[in-house]
Each structure stands twice: as C-alpha cells, then as structure tokens.
Amino acid sequence: MHAIQDHYPAEFAHCYGCGSANPHGLHLKSFIEGERTHARFTPAAMYSGGYPGNVYGGLLASLLDCHGTATAAAFAYRAQGRALGDGGAPIRFVTGSLKVDYKRPTPLGIELLIEGTLRSLEGRKAVIDLTLSADGEVCVTGEMLAVQFVAKA
Numbered sequence: 001m002h003a004i005q006d007h008y009p010a011e012f013a014h015c016y017g018c019g020s021a022n023p024h025g026l027h028l029k030s031f032i033e034g035e036r037t038h039a040r041f042t043p044a045a046m047y048s049g050g051y052p053g054n055v056y057g058g059l060l061a062s063l064l065d066c067h068g069t070a071t072a073a074a075f076a077y078r079a080q081g082r083a084l085g086d087g088g089a090p091i092r093f094v095t096g097s098l099k100v101d102y103k104r105p106t107p108l109g110i111e112l113l114i115e116g117t118l119r120s121l122e123g124r125k126a127v128i129d130l131t132l133s134a135d136g137e138v139c140v141t142g143e144m145l146a147v148q149f150v151a152k153a
C-alpha cells in the first residue's frame, strides 16, 4: 500500500520529517483508512529527551507536523473526489499553526502510533486533530491548522 507521502511530487519530497528525497530525514509514512489516518514510528535512542527512556518533545511535534499536513492533503483529495497521485495538480498543505499537548512522557524504544482525523475543511483551511500513542496510551495530542499551499506567481 502506498503512503500519502509517496504521492508527493518530487519538488515536495525534501521535508526532513517525511520527504523520501531527504537522506537524513525521518521518512514518516502516513496512510488513510476510513475516517482516520495513521503512521507508525519507532524513535532511535538518539531521540532521547532530558531524562533516559523518554522521547524528545521536539521530535514528537515533528511527527504530528508531518502527519497533520499529510492528513489534510488526503482528506482534501477525497473532498474533491480525487485519488491521491491522480496526475492532476498536486494538493499540498503547510502548517499554519500546531498546538501540542504533552499528556505524559512518551517511552523510547517502542513503536509509536500517530493518528489524525479531519475536524473541518473550509476553503484552503483544514483543522486536524492528532494523537500520538505508545502501547495504547495517548501521550501527546495536537491540533493543527493546515493551509493549502498555493504557488505564488
């Protein structure tokens, strides 16, 4: 199954968090299934937070960031009755704002599940609700305003 990011055109594939063309990046892969998107990521030990065994909060925000914009794009394609990577003009979103709530420490060394749902899509603006869970426990929640990117002439 192709990830949402697999359909990004080459010029948008350099993102540190999810770009396939960035050799130093995280290469996050997001998928849409029904009314929800999901991605999985296991942070390496170097992503330690301030005390051993827990994940650095900036990485967690990065995961929500990339998963949120991918979620916005996937639901925008759906709203327009289009398939991801259909060869038409690409629909891409950037983060306008991202609120992150760290509910509990996120353990290092296990797979994290990042999920997204669409709260609203109006014009160029999508509001995405995000969660990041470890072992079935929600550790982080996020709320993103994603804005559809329009190339300026």
Ligand SMILES: CCCCCCCCCC(=O)SCCNC(=O)CCNC(=O)[C@H](O)C(C)(C)COP(=O)(O)OP(=O)(O)OC[C@H]1O[C@@H](n2cnc3c(N)ncnc32)[C@H](O)[C@@H]1OP(=O)(O)O
Residues within 6 Å of the ligand: 012, 015, 065, 066, 069, 092, 093, 094, 095, 096, 097, 123, 124, 125, 145, 147, 148, 149, 150
């Ligand atoms: C070249 C990039 C190609 C895409 C690459 C994919 C990126 C993958 C994910 C990321 O890493 S994103 C990186 C972090 N985000 C950014 O760098 C975005 C920087 N900000 C911008 O480029 C512009 O501010 C933005 C595109 C978000 C909006 O500018 P525009 O001039 O296109 O639109 P405008 O300012 O008119 O805003 C559109 C609507 O969004 C609203 N809005 C924009 N930023 C907002 C904000 N921060 N908070 C609340 N509302 C916001 C704005 O009020 C307005 O609402 P209304 O239509 O109701 O009037």
